[in-house]
Amino acid sequence: MKEPVLFKNQSALILESEKLTEQFVCEAGTRSSRLTEWVMPATTPATLEQPLLAKWVLLAKEDSEVEYVFFQNLPEGARALAHLEVRAKKNAKVKLTIIQNGATHNHVELNVHLEAPGAEVEVRGVQNAIGAQKHSLTVHALHSQPHTRSDLNAWCIARDQSQIIFNGLVTIEKGAHHTEAYQKNKNLILSDKATVDSFPKLFIANDDVKCAHGSSTSTLDPNQALYLESRGISGEAAEKMLIDGFINQALNWVQDQEILNTVKKTLQLSEEVWS
Amino acid sequence: MSTLFEIQDLHVKVGDKKVLNGVNLKVNRGEVHAIMGRNGTGKTSLAYTLMGHPGYEVLSGKILLDGEDITACKPEERARKRMFLAFQYPVAIPGVSVASFLRATLKAVRGTELQPSQFRTLIKEELKRLDVPESFMTRSLNDGFSGGEKKRLETLQLRLLQPKLAILDETDSGLDIDALRVVSENLQTYRGPERGMIVITHYQRMLNYIKPDQVHVFGDGRILQSGGSELALKLEEQGYDWVEKLNEKVN
Numbered sequence: 001m002k003e004p005v006l007f008k009n010q011s012a013l014i015l016e017s018e019k020l021t022e023q024f025v026c027e028a029g030t031r032s033s034r035l036t037e038w039v040m041p042a043t044t045p046a047t048l049e050q051p052l053l054a055k056w057v058l059l060a061k062e063d064s065e066v067e068y069v070f071f072q073n074l075p076e077g078a079r080a081l082a083h084l085e086v087r088a089k090k091n092a093k094v095k096l097t098i099i100q101n102g103a104t105h106n107h108v109e110l111n112v113h114l115e116a117p118g119a120e121v122e123v124r125g126v127q128n129a130i131g132a133q134k135h136s137l138t139v140h141a142l143h144s145q146p147h148t149r150s151d152l153n154a155w156c157i158a159r160d161q162s163q164i165i166f167n168g169l170v171t172i173e174k175g176a177h178h179t180e181a182y183q184k185n186k187n188l189i190l191s192d193k194a195t196v197d198s199f200p201k202l203f204i205a206n207d208d209v210k211c212a213h214g215s216s217t218s219t220l221d222p223n224q225a226l227y228l229e230s231r232g233i234s235g236e237a238a239e240k241m242l243i244d245g246f247i248n249q250a251l252n253w254v255q256d257q258e259i260l261n262t263v264k265k266t267l268q269l270s271e272e273v274w275s
Numbered sequence: 276m277s278t279l280f281e282i283q284d285l286h287v288k289v290g291d292k293k294v295l296n297g298v299n300l301k302v303n304r305g306e307v308h309a310i311m312g313r314n315g316t317g318k319t320s321l322a323y324t325l326m327g328h329p330g331y332e333v334l335s336g337k338i339l340l341d342g343e344d345i346t347a348c349k350p351e352e353r354a355r356k357r358m359f360l361a362f363q364y365p366v367a368i369p370g371v372s373v374a375s376f377l378r379a380t381l382k383a384v385r386g387t388e389l390q391p392s393q394f395r396t397l398i399k400e401e402l403k404r405l406d407v408p409e410s411f412m413t414r415s416l417n418d419g420f421s422g423g424e425k426k427r428l429e430t431l432q433l434r435l436l437q438p439k440l441a442i443l444d445e446t447d448s449g450l451d452i453d454a455l456r457v458v459s460e461n462l463q464t465y466r467g468p469e470r471g472m473i474v475i476t477h478y479q480r481m482l483n484y485i486k487p488d489q490v491h492v493f494g495d496g497r498i499l500q501s502g503g504s505e506l507a508l509k510l511e512e513q514g515y516d517w518v519e520k521l522n523e524k525v526n
Contacts, residue, residue, distance in 0.1 A: 222329075227366045228376075230326050231432065232354035232383035241379065245370030245415070252370070273391065274374030274412040 020054040020082075026064040026092070033256040035263070037071040038082075046077035048104060054082035060092035062116075067095045069259055073266055074103040076131065084110040088148075091118035097254060098125045098137070101267065105134050112141040114148035125154040126250045128267070129162035129194075136165040141181060143172045149180040155250040156187045157243065158194035168200040168213065176206050183213040188246050190220065244269045276303035278342070279471040280440045285336035287324050287496075294320040294331070296496040302440065302471040309474045309482055309507060312493030313515050318475045319363055320496070322444040325473075326360040327353050340440060354384055359438035361429040363445040363475075367418040373428065374398070374412040377435065384436045401431050406457050422449025430458050434465060441465070442473045447481040459484030479511040492518045 026032045038054060040046065052074065060066050074080050080103040088094050100106050106129075112121050121141065129135045141150040156164045170181040187196040198215040220242050228238035247269060254260040257275075264271070280302040287295035294317050302308055312318055324331040325338060327350040338346045340356055348356070368376070377398065382388045389397065402409060405427045417425050426446055433441055443462070447455055463485050466472065474485060482490075482504065490506040491498045492515065499522045500506070510518075 221366070223366045224368050226328060226350060227362065227368070228380075229350040230354055230360055230362075231376075231380035231436070232351050233379055234351050234383070235349075237379065237383075238351075241371055241376075242368065245368055248370035270375055270379075272372060272375060272413075273378045273394065274372065 020052075020056065022055075023057040023059065024066075024068070026058070026060045026066040028061040028089075029063045031065040033067045033259065035069045035071060035256075035259040037073055037262075037266070038080075039073050040075055040078060046075045046104075048077070048079045051079040051081050052103070054080070054084075056082065057085045058087070058094065058096070060086070060088045060094045060119075062090045062092065064089075065093045067255060067259075069097040069099070069254060069263060071097075071099045071101070071263055071266070072103065072106065072108070073099075073101050074106065076102065076104060076133075078103040079105040080107065082108045084108060086110070086112045086121055086123075088112070088114050088116075088119035088121050090116035092116075092120070094119075094121040095253070096121065096123045097251065098123065099251075099263065099267075100125070100127045100129075100135050100137065103133065103135075104131075107136045107138075109138045110140070112139070112150060112152075114141065114143050114145065114150060116145050117147040119145070120149040122151040123153065124250045124253065125152075125166075126247055127154065127156040127164050127166070128247070129157065129164050130159045131162060132160070133162045134164075135162070136167070138167040138169075139183075140169045140171065143170070143176040143179045143181060146175065146177040146179065148176065150182070151180075152183045153250070154185045155246060156185070156196050156198075157190065157246060158187065158196050159190040161191070161193040163194070164196045166196070166198045166200070166215075169203065170201070170211065170213070171203045172206050172209055172211070174205045177208045179206070179209040179211075181209065181211045185215040186246075186249075187215070187217040188220070188243070189217060190243070241270065276305055278302070279304045279306075279340070279469075280473075281337075281339040282325075283337040283339070285321075285324065285338065286334040287320065287331050287336075288334055289320065289331055293334075294496050295324060298336070298497050300473075300491070300498065302473065304471060305466075305468045306488040307466065307472040307474060307485055309476060309487035309490045309504075310493050310498075311476060311490060311507060311510055312499075316494045317496035318493050319444055321493070322360055322363075322442050322473075322475060325353075325442055326350055326358065351383070354380075354436075354438075355386075357384070357437070357439040359433055359436055359441045361426075361433060361441065361443045361446045363448065365417045365420075365425045365429055367420070368416040369418045371416045372413055373416055376416050377412075377432070380432065381435060397435070401434055404434070404461060405431055407431065423451060423454040426450055426458055427454065430461050434461060439469065440471045440473070442475070444475045445477065446474075447476055447478060455480065456484070479507050482507050494519055494522065
């Protein structure tokens, strides 16, 4: 694989629109880092009847590297439907973070196509649902060529009466030898009335592949809370630290500090004090 | 010397199981007390109870710090009154950096927020003392730490928070010889005329550095025998059988 020759940092693109349509192309041999924050125009009332629509495509060409954060930051009362697509060409490396924050109904469908040998796509999804919000994330990774790798991870936080659904599917087509495909879903449930449904699935039509999938669901760990409280931190502050920590596990892989700081600030996560 | 900390006839249960059966202990200012005993005799239950672990229900008895009854206080209140427990098994908290945690706990216990530059200066000094690299600060709290790293971080917290009373629950476990020396020397230098320490340990080796004023043998959820520092040496040589037999005769 050739070394990337160009570093482009196009960060903090904020789109205010009911209909977001975006295609981002990472040219061959280049490296990019980018944030799309999807917010709603202040003049538009949020309604369930008129959905907010997003169609977003990322094309990572041969030997490119791209780090992308797709950040939905939508108001209560809105219904959002996002269709996301990643196409990774030969030796392309993609790191995609999807954050679902806000909207009463928030549905994201992501299709990842590893189209050529050497393509690698890693995805981290964060679903942060509060009140009576319903969030769903459906991810499908399609391996149609040999020597490709996908790693799909979703961190879901369900509070109050919220509902979250994670659907993960990896398809490895015939002939896609030496494929590596992983899926992991971690859920944090913060209320007796909140629910998370997790469906990690694999469809493998080929030998000679490495695959793993798993899902875990928990509440806040009382031992972790006790440790923080034993250091003078109030119960409420300890709970926030633990929830922030859960989200940080998903976000801290973002290498572009400007993008990472923007996202953390918007999500009101604790500020890092040592860099 | 005036009394700093006192436990009066403390009885405690966890679920249906009684774990402490009438513990009495008085720690004066400036004193270090060692508690030794076999596994499963209630030493860690005592440590958890003293820090206010919600799973440990006090049936009767009192815990007094500076004459104030803190038996019903929450863990965070005890910490703010300057009690500190160095955990035997500090829990990992992924996603929460050591630096963020230390800043939060310093603010909570000391009641004032240090300027970032003051915080960095203070932490760097302590890291140096404990022979810990600065990269520690950006790691997740206790996550993937070796036993030695965890105990160094517990010691660092103790030094930062400057408690009146420190309870060390097997801080020497999981340490190699060099780490034991570094940790113990730092604990020893923490001793002071206004402070007290309760050191729970299985071995004499830590007490070579932190010489205790009194040693207590714990068994069946209470103190069976108390003595000076020579008692620890006797236990190292002869084990616990003689204490338990002596206690059976008394009863």
